[in-house]
Amino acid sequence: MTEFEADLDAGDIVHLWQKAPSRTSLSEVVVTGGGSEPVRRAGAHSDDFTRSVFEAPMAGTYRFGWQEPGTAVSLAYSFAPSRLADEGVRLLHTTAKNRASEARYKLHFQAPWGWMNDPNGLCQIDGASHLFYQHYPHSLRWNTMHWGHAVSENLVDWIDQPIFLEPRAELLADNGLTGGAFSGSAIPHAGGGVRVFYTDREDDREPSQEWQITTMSPDMLSAGPSTPIITDRPSIPNFGKDIRDPYVFKGPDGLWKMVVAGADDRGGLVLLYETRDPEAADGWTFVGILHREPLSRSIPAECPGLVALDGEGEGLYALIFGIIGYRDEATRRRNLSYAIVGRFDGRTFEPIARREVDFGTDCYAIQAFQHADGPVGIAWAANWTDVFKDRDFASAMTFPRRFIWQDGQLRMPPVEGVKALRTGVATEALVGAGSVPLARGLGEIEIELATPGAPFRLDFAHPDHGIALVYDGAALELVFDPPGNRVVPRYLTPTTTLKTVRIFVDVGLIEIYADDGLQCATKRIDSDQPISAIELHVDPAAVRTARLWNLRPRLGAAA
Structure with a gap:
């Protein structure tokens, strides 16, 4: 008998994810304790893990047991429904296959278990920001997509919620079928909760098909029945x-x-597309092509968004999208993302200015939403070019970034909430300090040049990777030299007037914001080892400020 115990209050909910060795048999988990008779939870006929639910009838210690190999349990967590938004879920059981890394991502959000990619459904409701995300709960590799869920009051400290959205039952029942609850968005519902939109697909027919789905969640806990709303391709030649x-x-x-x-x-x-339905639940019609990204061959755009700007940008919109399968031949970087600012009248988009979202390229599928403080976006801090089907892949989300139109340019600095991670200045003067250690491999570096365009080099000490941020007066480059013989892209952006740089160092990730987010770079470091120290090389006369801040881990990160 394999088992775990949990101390539960009356009314606490436990979600168990269980399966049998084949879909011809049923799994079974037996719950004992709490002064009541044993309760048996049988799983579904399925090739994949499916959710079972247990509610504690009274306070007490409960034991959840199963016999292997007839039953496998991948995941279990509990929560108190009345305190869920504030306390989140309590993890009770994972396995070696889906256990999250405790070494990485102390500052940045990562899924509490399993695989994670694109952020989805970003929205703010009653002051709380909701992050949904592409998720496979049962391994650290991509598989049939679910939606995970977390909430935050400050966009930095995230509280994990129950798995929100599951794929169609037939997809879990048969490993031979493909599809799932893929990327999408959410809008707050006037009556409470959210309406969610996402893509599903079938690769098992010719030609393969993708369609758009909607569903409602009145309680932000789970999604109700889904309805297809766009099932046909538009009448575009050679679509x-x-x-x-x-x-x-x-x-x-x-x-x-x-x-x-x-x-x-x-x-x-x-x-x-557009609809006149005030609930956005039906009546969607094709309007036209909003933007065409000319390429030498048929390469699809992905993860589009169109968000209204404020301040100086009042009346303008930022159109964001990624290009999956694209390679920039000059730098060998792949899967780039862009933001185009322009005028949108409800049916047509007139571009004004364009920028690359992130020259480090580990900032994919960025999604923006209207936050009380202005438009904010979050991206997956990874790139598909580094994902392999036969390897585990731990990943995180970027820090949330603001969308600010200023002096005719789109800036994307981190949200003010990141300052809540500061615990004090570690070193006030990096210039001439030599090698400066990073406590726990975490830190925020601020550099302000007295002479804009003055060259510098910032070295990061890491046992596995060679990493440096180099500015020669013409281009800012993140020099990245991982172990092995792999051809490495050049991560650089031209700038002759660089004045300020903020660098956030996490275990497994670096984020760089130059000139208040005018240029950004995100780089995932595939290692559990932290950066141990930094060293700044610069003409002292060219620097106004060069300091290092100590940072605390985000709430919920492994100690």
Whole structure:
């Protein structure tokens, strides 16, 4: 008998994820304790783990047991429904296959178990920000997609919630089928809760098909029955098989709008749909091509978004998207993301300015939403070029970034909430200090040049990777030399007037913000080992400020 124990209050809920060796048999978990008769939870006929639910009838210690190999349990967590938003879930059981890394990502959000990729459904409700994300709970490798969920009051400290959205039951029942609850968005519902939009697909037919789905959640705990809302491809000549990642928002004309991504034979496309349904639940019609990304071949756009700017940008929108499968030949970087600022009248988009989202490229599928402090975006801090089907892959989300239109340029600095991680100045003067240690491998580095454009070099001491941030007066480059013989891209951006740089160092991740987010770089470090020290090389006369802040781990990060 394999088992675990949990101390539960009356009314506490436990979610168990269980399966049998094959779908011809049923798994069984037996719950004992609490002064009541044993309770048996039988799983479904399924090739994958499915959720069973147990509610504690009274306070006490409960034992959850099962016989292997007839039953396997991948995951179990408990929560008190009345305190869920404040306390989150309590992890009770994982396995070696889906256990999250305790060494990495002390500052940045990572899934509490399993695989994670694109952020989804970003929204703010009653002051709390909700982050949903692409998720497979039962291993650290991509598989049939679910949606995970976390909430935050400050966009930095996240509280894990129950798994929110599950794929169609038939996909879990048969490993031969493909599909899942893929990327999408959410809008707050006037009656409470959210309406969610996402993509599902079937690769098991010719041609393969993708379609857009909607569902409601009145309680932010789980999603109700789903309904297809866009099932046909638009009438565009030579349109490809991809139509995905619905992003829904209220347009300037008061109608609900949706952008989805795809491709034709000339490049990536962002498509626009709209509906007059005030609930956004039905009546979606194709408006037209909102943006075409000219490419040498058919490469789909992904994860589009269109977010209204404020301040100096009042009346403007930022169109964001990624290009999956694209390679920049000059730098060998892959899967780049872009933001285009322009005017949107509800049906057409007129570009004004364009920028690359992140020259480090480990900032993919960025999604923006309207926060009380202005538009904010979060991205997956990874890149598909580093993902291999036969290898585990731990990943995190970037820090949330603001979208600020200033002096005719789009800046993407981190949100003010990141300052809540500071615990004090570790070193006030990095210039001439030599090698400066990083406590627990965490730190924030601030550099302000007295002479804009003055060269410098910042070295990061790491046992496995060679890492340096180099500025020669013409380009800012993150020099990255991982172990092995792999060809490494050049992560650089041109700038001759660089004045300020903020660098956040986490275990497994670096984020760089130059000139208040005018240029950004994110780089995932595939190692459990922290950066132990930094060393700044610069002409002292060229520097106004160069300090290192100590940072605390985010709440919920492993100690």
